[in-house]
Amino acid sequence: MTQNTVEKTPVTILGLGAMGAALARSWLAAGHPLTVWNRTPARAAEFAAEGARVADTAAEAVAANTLTVVCLLDDTSVDEALAGIDLADRDLVNLTTGTPAQARARARWARDRGARYLDGGIMAVPPMIGVPEAGGYVFFSGSRELFEQHQETLAVPVGTAYVGEDAGFAALHDVALLSAMYGMFAGAAHAFALIRNEDIDPATLAPLLADWLVAMAPAVHRTAEQLQRGDYTEGVVSNLAMQVAGTPTFLSTAEQQGVSPELLTPYFELMRRRLAEGGGEEDLTGVIDLLVR
């Protein structure tokens, strides 16, 4: 073991699925002493050859180091993996995707067991781990003290973005961004469906689609400004009345192409409702108020 290795914070990781394995390898590559545990032992065995200590049980893995990173399938898996384990004086960083409520409950649960807790939402897919130029990062929330103490270690696999003491905020940011992503994928699915039965190569549509989505994305900054001011008519480029007038074109085109409009209609319905309420001169921002119950 080199002097350099000795100085790196030892890390325990619970969960060696696609994401956990990528995280584990990046800490190993950076010279962090690593203890790993996985429910299915076969997945952990290969890490021994890569320099990790393989624990037989989650309890043994947690006892091995102060800092434990959890990256399991869901909150139920975390419950099952950590059941009955002594967490006193441990630093628990949970990167398992969950809801804000689950994160807050887990923070209370950890505190009741004497652990410091940080929740994380991973904004990256496994191939982005350990590749700084890929732009991945993790939202963290919960104990600021824990975050600041371990930031250097946590930043080894991907970037870090601390979003507050409320343990639920990382999950909330994570789910907000991923929800927007699904909206984008839904739009792209509709676009590809429109050309599916035509003599148009999807590979020629793809770059056009990507460039168009990138060109439109900065509109979210105007949305944020309008929400801050409470005035949705400020800086409007394409008003709601004009956009609603255009919706029959989209629906007719879908029908003519033999494509179900089911991904578009819920959004169009909200646009029509806002127009009916008098929002014709506004941007699409008014739709947000219709969503908030």
Ligand code: FVH
């Ligand atoms: N992979 C991705 O693209 C996304 C990117 C954004 C973040 N997500 C979240 O990361 C968590 C882990 O995801 P993953 O990709 O590693 O998932 P899997 O490859 O399916 O591995 C799941 C691991 O969880 C273990 N596990 C499942 N159930 C239990 C349980 N009841 N007790 C203990 N461990 C459990 C599973 O173990 P095994 O099946 O090998 O025994 C894997 O280690 C996740 O929250 C994503 O939403 C990934």
